[in-house]
Amino acid sequence: MKADPCTYVIFGATGNLSRVKLMPALYHLDIAKRLPEGTRILAIGRRPWDQKKWLAEVRDMVQAKARDDFDESLFQRFSERLQYHQGDIQQEQCYRELAELLNQKNKFPKNIAFYLSISPSDFGRVMELLSNNSLFDEEYGWRRVIIEKPFGYDLDSAEALQKRISHYLTEEQIYRIDHYLGKGMVQNVLVFRFANVMLEPLWNRNYIDHIQITHSEEIGIESRGEYYNSAGAMRDMLQSHLLQLLTLVTMEPPVSMEAEALRDEKVKVLKSIRPIPKEAVHGHAFRGQYAKGHVNGEKVNGYLQEDNVPANSVTETYASMKLYIDNWRWRGVPFYMRTGKRMAKAQSTISICFRHPPLQFFRDTDVQCMNQNWVLLGIQPEECIRIEMTVKEPGLEMSTRTRSLDASFRNEDEKSIDAYEDLLLDVLKGDRSLFLRFDEVEYAWRIVDPILQTWAIERDYIATYPAGSWGPEDSRLFDKSVQSWRSSLTPECK
Numbered sequence: 467m468k469a470d471p472c473t474y475v476i477f478g479a480t481g482n483l484s485r486v487k488l489m490p491a492l493y494h495l496d497i498a499k500r501l502p503e504g505t506r507i508l509a510i511g512r513r514p515w516d517q518k519k520w521l522a523e524v525r526d527m528v529q530a531k532a533r534d535d536f537d538e539s540l541f542q543r544f545s546e547r548l549q550y551h552q553g554d555i556q557q558e559q560c561y562r563e564l565a566e567l568l569n570q571k572n573k574f575p576k577n578i579a580f581y582l583s584i585s586p587s588d589f590g591r592v593m594e595l596l597s598n599n600s601l602f603d604e605e606y607g608w609r610r611v612i613i614e615k616p617f618g619y620d621l622d623s624a625e626a627l628q629k630r631i632s633h634y635l636t637e638e639q640i641y642r643i644d645h646y647l648g649k650g651m652v653q654n655v656l657v658f659r660f661a662n663v664m665l666e667p668l669w670n671r672n673y674i675d676h677i678q679i680t681h682s683e684e685i686g687i688e689s690r691g692e693y694y695n696s697a698g699a700m701r702d703m704l705q706s707h708l709l710q711l712l713t714l715v716t717m718e719p720p721v722s723m724e725a726e727a728l729r730d731e732k733v734k735v736l737k738s739i740r741p742i743p744k745e746a747v748h749g750h751a752f753r754g755q756y757a758k759g760h761v762n763g764e765k766v767n768g769y770l771q772e773d774n775v776p777a778n779s780v781t782e783t784y785a786s787m788k789l790y791i792d793n794w795r796w797r798g799v800p801f802y803m804r805t806g807k808r809m810a811k812a813q814s815t816i817s818i819c820f821r822h823p824p825l826q827f828f829r830d831t832d833v834q835c836m837n838q839n840w841v842l843l844g845i846q847p848e849e850c851i852r853i854e855m856t857v858k859e860p861g862l863e864m865s866t867r868t869r870s871l872d873a874s875f876r877n878e879d880e881k882s883i884d885a886y887e888d889l890l891l892d893v894l895k896g897d898r899s900l901f902l903r904f905d906e907v908e909y910a911w912r913i914v915d916p917i918l919q920t921w922a923i924e925r926d927y928i929a930t931y932p933a934g935s936w937g938p939e940d941s942r943l944f945d946k947s948v949q950s951w952r953s954s955l956t957p958e959c960k
Protein backbone atom coordinates (compact mmCIF):
# COMPACT_ATOMS: atom_id res chain seq x y z
CA MET A 467 0.00 0.00 0.00
CA LYS A 468 1.19 3.50 -0.82
CA ALA A 469 1.45 6.11 1.92
CA ASP A 470 -0.07 9.49 1.06
CA PRO A 471 1.46 12.82 2.10
CA CYS A 472 -0.56 14.08 4.99
CA THR A 473 -0.79 16.49 7.88
CA TYR A 474 -0.48 14.76 11.22
CA VAL A 475 -2.34 16.92 13.75
CA ILE A 476 -1.38 15.84 17.25
CA PHE A 477 -3.64 16.78 20.13
CA GLY A 478 -1.84 16.53 23.46
CA ALA A 479 1.50 17.05 21.69
CA THR A 480 3.30 18.19 24.82
CA GLY A 481 2.16 15.16 26.83
CA ASN A 482 3.99 12.01 27.77
CA LEU A 483 2.91 9.75 24.91
CA SER A 484 3.95 12.30 22.33
CA ARG A 485 7.26 12.80 24.10
CA VAL A 486 8.28 9.18 24.46
CA LYS A 487 6.55 7.56 21.50
CA LEU A 488 4.94 9.73 18.83
CA MET A 489 7.64 12.30 18.08
CA PRO A 490 10.49 9.77 18.21
CA ALA A 491 8.47 7.43 15.95
CA LEU A 492 7.79 10.16 13.38
CA TYR A 493 11.46 11.14 13.47
CA HIS A 494 12.59 7.55 12.88
CA LEU A 495 10.12 7.20 10.01
CA ASP A 496 11.49 10.38 8.51
CA ILE A 497 15.12 9.35 8.68
CA ALA A 498 14.19 5.97 7.21
CA LYS A 499 12.61 7.99 4.34
CA ARG A 500 9.21 6.50 5.00
CA LEU A 501 7.31 9.76 5.52
CA PRO A 502 5.93 10.83 2.15
CA GLU A 503 7.29 14.04 0.67
CA GLY A 504 5.45 17.08 2.00
CA THR A 505 4.15 15.42 5.19
CA ARG A 506 3.74 17.95 8.01
CA ILE A 507 3.29 17.52 11.74
CA LEU A 508 1.14 20.08 13.49
CA ALA A 509 1.29 19.95 17.27
CA ILE A 510 -1.57 21.31 19.35
CA GLY A 511 -0.80 22.24 22.93
CA ARG A 512 -1.99 24.63 25.58
CA ARG A 513 1.41 25.94 26.56
CA PRO A 514 2.37 29.35 25.21
CA TRP A 515 5.32 28.08 23.17
CA ASP A 516 6.65 29.58 19.99
CA GLN A 517 8.14 27.63 17.10
CA LYS A 518 11.69 27.93 18.47
CA LYS A 519 10.72 26.53 21.84
CA TRP A 520 8.76 23.70 20.20
CA LEU A 521 11.72 22.68 18.05
CA ALA A 522 13.94 22.67 21.13
CA GLU A 523 11.42 20.46 22.93
CA VAL A 524 11.15 18.03 20.04
CA ARG A 525 14.91 17.88 19.78
CA ASP A 526 15.02 16.71 23.43
CA MET A 527 12.27 14.15 22.85
CA VAL A 528 13.99 12.73 19.80
CA GLN A 529 17.50 12.81 21.22
CA ALA A 530 16.37 10.86 24.26
CA LYS A 531 15.01 8.06 22.08
CA ALA A 532 17.22 8.15 18.97
CA ARG A 533 18.27 4.62 18.00
CA ASP A 534 21.49 5.71 16.31
CA ASP A 535 23.76 8.62 17.08
CA PHE A 536 21.73 11.79 16.88
CA ASP A 537 22.36 13.45 13.52
CA GLU A 538 21.95 17.22 13.40
CA SER A 539 21.34 17.42 9.66
CA LEU A 540 18.65 14.74 9.79
CA PHE A 541 16.96 16.58 12.63
CA GLN A 542 17.09 19.81 10.61
CA ARG A 543 15.24 18.09 7.80
CA PHE A 544 12.69 16.65 10.24
CA SER A 545 12.18 20.02 11.92
CA GLU A 546 11.02 21.53 8.62
CA ARG A 547 7.94 19.36 8.93
CA LEU A 548 7.08 20.62 12.42
CA GLN A 549 4.77 23.38 13.53
CA TYR A 550 3.28 24.28 16.90
CA HIS A 551 -0.23 25.65 17.33
CA GLN A 552 -1.26 26.96 20.73
CA GLY A 553 -4.84 26.34 21.70
CA ASP A 554 -7.17 25.14 24.41
CA ILE A 555 -8.90 22.03 23.09
CA GLN A 556 -11.94 22.77 25.26
CA GLN A 557 -12.57 26.04 23.40
CA GLU A 558 -14.26 26.47 20.03
CA GLN A 559 -11.70 29.15 19.13
CA CYS A 560 -8.92 26.57 18.98
CA TYR A 561 -10.74 24.74 16.18
CA ARG A 562 -11.64 27.88 14.23
CA GLU A 563 -8.00 28.90 14.21
CA LEU A 564 -6.94 25.36 13.37
CA ALA A 565 -9.31 25.27 10.41
CA GLU A 566 -7.96 28.60 9.16
CA LEU A 567 -4.40 27.40 9.48
CA LEU A 568 -5.05 24.10 7.69
CA ASN A 569 -6.89 25.88 4.90
CA GLN A 570 -3.99 28.19 4.10
CA LYS A 571 -2.97 27.66 0.52
CA ASN A 572 -0.27 25.07 -0.15
CA LYS A 573 0.92 24.99 3.44
CA PHE A 574 -0.46 21.69 4.67
CA PRO A 575 -1.37 18.53 2.76
CA LYS A 576 -5.15 18.12 2.55
CA ASN A 577 -5.11 14.55 3.85
CA ILE A 578 -5.30 14.95 7.60
CA ALA A 579 -4.76 12.45 10.43
CA PHE A 580 -5.86 13.69 13.85
CA TYR A 581 -4.06 11.90 16.68
CA LEU A 582 -6.02 12.23 19.93
CA SER A 583 -3.40 11.74 22.61
CA ILE A 584 -5.70 13.24 25.22
CA SER A 585 -7.83 12.16 28.14
CA PRO A 586 -10.47 9.67 26.92
CA SER A 587 -13.13 11.79 28.60
CA ASP A 588 -12.39 14.49 25.98
CA PHE A 589 -12.67 12.24 22.89
CA GLY A 590 -16.34 12.96 22.22
CA ARG A 591 -16.14 16.70 22.75
CA VAL A 592 -12.99 17.14 20.65
CA MET A 593 -14.55 15.22 17.78
CA GLU A 594 -17.71 17.28 18.01
CA LEU A 595 -15.71 20.49 17.77
CA LEU A 596 -13.61 19.20 14.89
CA SER A 597 -16.78 18.22 13.08
CA ASN A 598 -18.51 21.57 13.80
CA ASN A 599 -15.60 23.31 12.16
CA SER A 600 -15.83 21.12 9.04
CA LEU A 601 -12.49 19.52 9.80
CA PHE A 602 -13.81 16.02 9.02
CA ASP A 603 -15.08 16.97 5.54
CA GLU A 604 -13.35 14.81 2.98
CA GLU A 605 -13.93 17.02 -0.04
CA TYR A 606 -10.25 17.68 -0.71
CA GLY A 607 -8.54 14.78 1.02
CA TRP A 608 -9.08 11.99 3.53
CA ARG A 609 -9.64 12.60 7.25
CA ARG A 610 -8.66 9.93 9.79
CA VAL A 611 -8.75 9.96 13.57
CA ILE A 612 -6.48 7.90 15.79
CA ILE A 613 -7.75 7.19 19.28
CA GLU A 614 -5.67 5.87 22.12
CA LYS A 615 -7.04 3.35 24.58
CA PRO A 616 -8.98 3.03 26.78
CA PHE A 617 -12.01 3.07 24.52
CA GLY A 618 -14.63 3.42 27.24
CA TYR A 619 -14.53 2.32 30.83
CA ASP A 620 -16.84 -0.66 30.45
CA LEU A 621 -19.29 -1.97 27.87
CA ASP A 622 -21.92 0.72 28.45
CA SER A 623 -19.52 3.63 28.24
CA ALA A 624 -17.78 2.16 25.17
CA GLU A 625 -21.15 1.86 23.43
CA ALA A 626 -22.07 5.40 24.40
CA LEU A 627 -18.76 6.73 23.10
CA GLN A 628 -19.13 4.78 19.88
CA LYS A 629 -22.63 6.14 19.38
CA ARG A 630 -21.41 9.66 19.88
CA ILE A 631 -18.41 9.52 17.58
CA SER A 632 -20.33 7.74 14.85
CA HIS A 633 -22.29 11.00 14.39
CA TYR A 634 -19.10 12.58 13.11
CA LEU A 635 -17.07 9.79 11.53
CA THR A 636 -17.50 6.59 9.57
CA GLU A 637 -15.88 3.39 10.87
CA GLU A 638 -13.34 3.64 8.00
CA GLN A 639 -12.10 6.95 9.41
CA ILE A 640 -11.51 5.64 12.94
CA TYR A 641 -8.18 4.10 13.93
CA ARG A 642 -8.41 2.63 17.45
CA ILE A 643 -4.87 1.96 18.51
CA ASP A 644 -3.68 -1.05 20.48
CA HIS A 645 0.05 -0.54 20.30
CA TYR A 646 0.68 -4.25 20.97
CA LEU A 647 -0.40 -4.97 17.40
CA GLY A 648 2.47 -2.81 16.16
CA LYS A 649 5.10 -4.89 17.92
CA GLY A 650 7.28 -6.91 15.57
CA MET A 651 7.05 -10.09 17.57
CA VAL A 652 3.25 -9.84 17.84
CA GLN A 653 3.02 -9.70 14.05
CA ASN A 654 5.47 -12.58 13.97
CA VAL A 655 2.89 -14.67 15.82
CA LEU A 656 0.78 -14.49 12.66
CA VAL A 657 3.71 -15.41 10.46
CA PHE A 658 4.70 -18.25 12.76
CA ARG A 659 1.20 -19.67 12.64
CA PHE A 660 0.23 -19.08 9.05
CA ALA A 661 3.51 -19.33 7.13
CA ASN A 662 4.49 -22.68 8.64
CA VAL A 663 2.55 -25.85 8.26
CA MET A 664 4.33 -27.98 10.84
CA LEU A 665 2.47 -27.00 13.97
CA GLU A 666 -0.94 -26.26 12.49
CA PRO A 667 -2.25 -29.86 12.77
CA LEU A 668 -1.30 -29.79 16.48
CA TRP A 669 -2.72 -26.34 17.21
CA ASN A 670 -5.92 -27.45 18.88
CA ARG A 671 -7.59 -29.16 21.84
CA ASN A 672 -6.30 -32.60 20.81
CA TYR A 673 -2.67 -31.71 21.50
CA ILE A 674 -2.61 -28.56 23.59
CA ASP A 675 -3.03 -28.84 27.35
CA HIS A 676 -3.31 -25.14 28.11
CA ILE A 677 -2.01 -21.72 27.06
CA GLN A 678 -0.62 -18.96 29.26
CA ILE A 679 -0.12 -15.29 28.49
CA THR A 680 1.97 -13.24 30.89
CA HIS A 681 2.79 -9.55 30.83
CA SER A 682 4.80 -8.49 33.84
CA GLU A 683 6.44 -5.16 34.53
CA GLU A 684 9.09 -4.05 36.99
CA ILE A 685 7.88 -0.48 36.95
CA GLY A 686 5.09 0.69 39.21
CA ILE A 687 2.44 3.19 38.21
CA GLU A 688 4.99 6.01 37.95
CA SER A 689 3.23 9.39 37.82
CA ARG A 690 -0.06 7.97 36.51
CA GLY A 691 -1.76 7.49 39.88
CA GLU A 692 -4.94 9.29 38.99
CA TYR A 693 -5.54 7.40 35.75
CA TYR A 694 -4.36 4.06 37.08
CA ASN A 695 -6.38 4.12 40.25
CA SER A 696 -9.58 4.43 38.26
CA ALA A 697 -8.50 1.83 35.71
CA GLY A 698 -6.56 -1.03 37.35
CA ALA A 699 -4.70 -3.84 35.66
CA MET A 700 -7.74 -5.55 34.18
CA ARG A 701 -8.75 -2.49 32.17
CA ASP A 702 -5.24 -1.22 31.56
CA MET A 703 -3.72 -4.41 30.11
CA LEU A 704 -5.97 -7.47 30.09
CA GLN A 705 -9.07 -6.11 28.37
CA SER A 706 -6.93 -4.66 25.61
CA HIS A 707 -3.42 -5.92 24.91
CA LEU A 708 -3.63 -9.41 26.40
CA LEU A 709 -6.98 -10.28 24.83
CA GLN A 710 -5.55 -9.14 21.50
CA LEU A 711 -2.62 -11.51 21.94
CA LEU A 712 -5.08 -14.27 22.75
CA THR A 713 -7.00 -13.69 19.53
CA LEU A 714 -3.86 -13.88 17.41
CA VAL A 715 -2.77 -17.16 18.95
CA THR A 716 -6.16 -18.81 18.67
CA MET A 717 -7.96 -17.43 15.62
CA GLU A 718 -8.63 -19.41 12.45
CA PRO A 719 -6.52 -18.58 9.39
CA PRO A 720 -8.08 -15.47 7.81
CA VAL A 721 -8.81 -15.58 4.09
CA SER A 722 -6.32 -12.76 3.54
CA MET A 723 -4.22 -10.17 5.34
CA GLU A 724 -6.85 -7.64 4.45
CA ALA A 725 -8.11 -5.67 7.47
CA GLU A 726 -11.69 -6.92 7.54
CA ALA A 727 -10.71 -10.56 7.04
CA LEU A 728 -8.26 -10.42 9.92
CA ARG A 729 -10.61 -8.59 12.22
CA ASP A 730 -13.52 -10.90 11.41
CA GLU A 731 -11.49 -13.86 12.66
CA LYS A 732 -10.40 -12.07 15.81
CA VAL A 733 -13.98 -11.13 16.62
CA LYS A 734 -15.09 -14.74 16.14
CA VAL A 735 -12.67 -15.77 18.90
CA LEU A 736 -13.87 -13.06 21.25
CA LYS A 737 -17.47 -14.04 20.60
CA SER A 738 -16.69 -17.69 21.37
CA ILE A 739 -15.22 -16.98 24.79
CA ARG A 740 -17.44 -18.55 27.41
CA PRO A 741 -19.07 -15.78 29.47
CA ILE A 742 -18.08 -15.72 33.12
CA PRO A 743 -21.22 -15.55 35.28
CA LYS A 744 -20.91 -13.22 38.24
CA GLU A 745 -21.15 -16.09 40.72
CA ALA A 746 -18.14 -17.76 39.05
CA VAL A 747 -15.87 -14.71 39.03
CA HIS A 748 -13.72 -15.93 41.93
CA GLY A 749 -12.99 -19.19 40.18
CA HIS A 750 -11.97 -17.35 37.02
CA ALA A 751 -10.21 -14.19 38.09
CA PHE A 752 -7.86 -12.96 40.76
CA ARG A 753 -6.64 -9.51 41.72
CA GLY A 754 -3.78 -8.24 43.84
CA GLN A 755 -1.99 -5.04 44.76
CA TYR A 756 1.72 -4.53 45.30
CA ALA A 757 2.97 -3.83 48.77
CA LYS A 758 6.41 -2.40 49.41
CA GLY A 759 9.34 -4.55 48.44
CA HIS A 760 12.51 -4.66 46.38
CA VAL A 761 12.84 -4.43 42.62
CA ASN A 762 16.31 -5.00 41.20
CA GLY A 763 17.80 -4.62 44.65
CA GLU A 764 16.13 -1.25 45.22
CA LYS A 765 13.59 -0.60 47.91
CA VAL A 766 10.29 0.58 46.44
CA ASN A 767 6.99 1.84 47.82
CA GLY A 768 3.78 -0.10 47.91
CA TYR A 769 0.87 0.98 45.70
CA LEU A 770 -0.91 2.75 48.54
CA GLN A 771 2.12 4.97 49.10
CA GLU A 772 2.21 6.13 45.46
CA ASP A 773 1.18 9.68 44.56
CA ASN A 774 -2.50 10.28 43.87
CA VAL A 775 -3.60 6.92 45.25
CA PRO A 776 -6.18 7.00 48.08
CA ALA A 777 -5.05 5.22 51.23
CA ASN A 778 -7.97 2.76 51.09
CA SER A 779 -7.73 1.95 47.37
CA VAL A 780 -8.52 -1.63 46.31
CA THR A 781 -7.49 -1.02 42.70
CA GLU A 782 -5.66 -4.05 41.36
CA THR A 783 -2.10 -3.75 40.08
CA TYR A 784 -2.11 -7.47 39.31
CA ALA A 785 -4.91 -9.32 37.55
CA SER A 786 -5.15 -12.86 36.29
CA MET A 787 -7.94 -14.80 34.70
CA LYS A 788 -8.91 -18.10 33.16
CA LEU A 789 -10.94 -18.28 29.97
CA TYR A 790 -12.35 -20.97 27.71
CA ILE A 791 -13.02 -20.62 24.02
CA ASP A 792 -16.08 -22.65 23.19
CA ASN A 793 -15.38 -23.46 19.58
CA TRP A 794 -14.46 -26.57 17.61
CA ARG A 795 -10.71 -25.99 17.91
CA TRP A 796 -10.38 -24.97 21.55
CA ARG A 797 -13.28 -26.39 23.54
CA GLY A 798 -12.01 -27.49 26.99
CA VAL A 799 -8.55 -25.88 26.77
CA PRO A 800 -7.94 -23.39 29.59
CA PHE A 801 -6.29 -20.05 28.79
CA TYR A 802 -4.55 -18.42 31.73
CA MET A 803 -3.63 -14.76 31.52
CA ARG A 804 -1.90 -12.50 34.03
CA THR A 805 -0.42 -9.05 34.21
CA GLY A 806 1.11 -7.00 36.97
CA LYS A 807 3.15 -3.98 37.89
CA ARG A 808 6.20 -4.19 40.17
CA MET A 809 6.81 -7.82 39.45
CA ALA A 810 10.04 -9.78 39.52
CA LYS A 811 10.89 -9.26 35.88
CA ALA A 812 9.63 -7.23 32.93
CA GLN A 813 8.54 -9.56 30.17
CA SER A 814 5.69 -10.53 27.86
CA THR A 815 5.38 -14.14 26.83
CA ILE A 816 2.91 -16.57 25.37
CA SER A 817 3.55 -20.10 26.60
CA ILE A 818 1.81 -23.01 24.95
CA CYS A 819 1.90 -26.26 26.85
CA PHE A 820 1.28 -29.51 24.96
CA ARG A 821 -0.22 -32.65 26.41
CA HIS A 822 1.86 -35.47 27.87
CA PRO A 823 2.84 -38.24 25.49
CA PRO A 824 1.86 -41.75 26.55
CA LEU A 825 4.69 -43.17 28.67
CA GLN A 826 4.30 -46.92 28.04
CA PHE A 827 7.31 -47.06 25.74
CA PHE A 828 9.60 -46.11 28.63
CA ARG A 829 7.93 -48.40 31.16
CA ASP A 830 11.00 -50.34 32.28
CA THR A 831 13.53 -47.52 32.04
CA ASP A 832 14.80 -44.70 34.27
CA VAL A 833 12.41 -42.33 32.57
CA GLN A 834 9.79 -41.73 35.22
CA CYS A 835 8.34 -38.55 33.91
CA MET A 836 8.88 -36.41 30.88
CA ASN A 837 8.43 -32.68 30.63
CA GLN A 838 5.62 -31.64 28.35
CA ASN A 839 6.53 -29.95 25.09
CA TRP A 840 6.18 -26.19 25.24
CA VAL A 841 6.16 -23.60 22.49
CA LEU A 842 7.33 -20.30 23.92
CA LEU A 843 6.75 -17.02 22.17
CA GLY A 844 8.82 -14.27 23.79
CA ILE A 845 7.25 -10.93 22.87
CA GLN A 846 9.57 -8.65 24.85
CA PRO A 847 12.22 -7.85 25.91
CA GLU A 848 13.53 -11.13 24.54
CA GLU A 849 11.95 -11.75 21.15
CA CYS A 850 12.01 -15.44 20.40
CA ILE A 851 10.19 -18.54 19.34
CA ARG A 852 11.32 -21.68 21.16
CA ILE A 853 10.07 -25.23 20.97
CA GLU A 854 11.02 -27.45 23.86
CA MET A 855 11.69 -31.10 23.12
CA THR A 856 12.69 -34.02 25.26
CA VAL A 857 16.00 -35.64 24.24
CA LYS A 858 18.05 -38.51 25.58
CA GLU A 859 20.85 -37.72 27.98
CA PRO A 860 24.16 -39.03 26.68
CA GLY A 861 25.34 -42.13 28.57
CA LEU A 862 24.42 -45.73 29.18
CA GLU A 863 21.14 -45.05 30.95
CA MET A 864 17.84 -44.30 29.28
CA SER A 865 17.22 -40.94 30.85
CA THR A 866 16.10 -37.68 29.33
CA ARG A 867 16.41 -33.91 29.47
CA THR A 868 14.79 -30.92 27.79
CA ARG A 869 16.36 -28.90 24.99
CA SER A 870 14.88 -26.07 23.00
CA LEU A 871 14.84 -25.32 19.29
CA ASP A 872 15.22 -21.64 18.66
CA ALA A 873 13.74 -19.66 15.77
CA SER A 874 14.40 -16.11 16.89
CA PHE A 875 13.29 -13.65 14.27
CA ARG A 876 15.88 -10.93 14.64
CA ASN A 877 19.60 -11.19 14.01
CA GLU A 878 21.87 -9.50 16.51
CA ASP A 879 22.70 -6.64 14.16
CA GLU A 880 19.03 -5.94 13.37
CA LYS A 881 17.55 -3.20 15.51
CA SER A 882 14.02 -3.35 16.78
CA ILE A 883 11.65 -0.61 15.72
CA ASP A 884 9.01 0.81 17.99
CA ALA A 885 5.41 -0.31 17.55
CA TYR A 886 4.27 3.27 16.99
CA GLU A 887 6.42 3.62 13.86
CA ASP A 888 4.60 0.80 12.20
CA LEU A 889 1.18 2.04 13.27
CA LEU A 890 1.72 5.70 12.38
CA LEU A 891 2.79 4.62 8.92
CA ASP A 892 -0.23 2.35 8.52
CA VAL A 893 -2.48 5.34 9.11
CA LEU A 894 -0.85 7.11 6.14
CA LYS A 895 -1.40 4.01 4.03
CA GLY A 896 -5.01 3.64 5.15
CA ASP A 897 -4.25 0.13 6.40
CA ARG A 898 -6.52 -0.63 9.35
CA SER A 899 -5.59 -4.27 9.85
CA LEU A 900 -3.57 -3.53 13.00
CA PHE A 901 -6.23 -1.27 14.49
CA LEU A 902 -9.31 -2.36 16.39
CA ARG A 903 -12.77 -2.44 14.93
CA PHE A 904 -15.52 -1.43 17.34
CA ASP A 905 -16.90 -4.95 17.72
CA GLU A 906 -13.47 -6.15 18.96
CA VAL A 907 -13.56 -3.55 21.70
CA GLU A 908 -17.18 -4.35 22.44
CA TYR A 909 -16.67 -8.10 22.86
CA ALA A 910 -13.53 -7.56 24.90
CA TRP A 911 -15.58 -5.49 27.35
CA ARG A 912 -18.28 -8.16 27.43
CA ILE A 913 -15.66 -10.66 28.62
CA VAL A 914 -14.25 -8.61 31.48
CA ASP A 915 -17.32 -6.64 32.56
CA PRO A 916 -18.69 -9.27 35.02
CA ILE A 917 -15.28 -9.42 36.70
CA LEU A 918 -15.02 -5.65 36.94
CA GLN A 919 -18.54 -5.34 38.28
CA THR A 920 -17.88 -7.92 40.98
CA TRP A 921 -14.61 -6.32 42.02
CA ALA A 922 -16.22 -2.88 42.07
CA ILE A 923 -18.53 -3.87 44.90
CA GLU A 924 -15.99 -5.89 46.89
CA ARG A 925 -14.23 -2.98 48.47
CA ASP A 926 -13.09 -4.46 51.78
CA TYR A 927 -10.15 -6.59 50.80
CA ILE A 928 -7.55 -7.10 48.14
CA ALA A 929 -4.66 -9.60 48.29
CA THR A 930 -1.21 -8.06 48.25
CA TYR A 931 2.14 -9.18 46.92
CA PRO A 932 5.58 -7.82 47.71
CA ALA A 933 6.94 -5.57 44.99
CA GLY A 934 9.55 -7.56 43.07
CA SER A 935 7.74 -10.90 43.37
CA TRP A 936 5.78 -12.89 40.79
CA GLY A 937 2.45 -11.70 42.19
CA PRO A 938 -0.06 -13.07 44.70
CA GLU A 939 -0.82 -16.75 45.23
CA ASP A 940 -3.55 -17.40 42.67
CA SER A 941 -3.02 -21.07 41.91
CA ARG A 942 -6.72 -21.70 42.50
CA LEU A 943 -7.27 -20.56 38.91
CA PHE A 944 -5.56 -23.63 37.49
CA ASP A 945 -7.70 -26.56 36.44
CA LYS A 946 -5.11 -29.17 37.42
CA SER A 947 -2.67 -29.24 40.32
CA VAL A 948 0.21 -29.92 37.90
CA GLN A 949 -0.41 -26.67 36.07
CA SER A 950 1.34 -23.52 37.28
CA TRP A 951 2.55 -20.18 35.96
CA ARG A 952 5.53 -20.42 33.70
CA SER A 953 7.89 -17.47 34.01
CA SER A 954 10.96 -18.61 32.17
CA LEU A 955 11.85 -18.92 28.51
CA THR A 956 14.47 -21.57 29.18
CA PRO A 957 13.67 -25.19 30.04
CA GLU A 958 12.30 -25.57 33.55
CA CYS A 959 13.11 -29.00 34.91
CA LYS A 960 10.58 -30.35 37.32
Ligand code: BG6
Nearest residue numbers: 615645646683702703707814846
Ligand atom coordinates in the same frame (compact mmCIF):
# COMPACT_ATOMS: atom_id res chain seq x y z
C1 BG6 B 1 -0.06 0.67 28.24
C2 BG6 B 1 -0.50 0.65 29.67
O1 BG6 B 1 -1.15 0.54 27.37
O2 BG6 B 1 0.84 -0.40 28.02
C3 BG6 B 1 0.70 0.75 30.60
O3 BG6 B 1 -1.37 1.75 29.91
C4 BG6 B 1 1.68 -0.35 30.29
O4 BG6 B 1 0.30 0.66 31.96
C5 BG6 B 1 2.02 -0.35 28.81
O5 BG6 B 1 2.86 -0.12 31.06
C6 BG6 B 1 2.88 -1.54 28.44
O6 BG6 B 1 3.32 -1.37 27.14
P1 BG6 B 1 4.74 -1.91 26.71
O7 BG6 B 1 4.81 -1.61 25.24
O8 BG6 B 1 5.75 -1.17 27.52
O9 BG6 B 1 4.72 -3.36 27.01
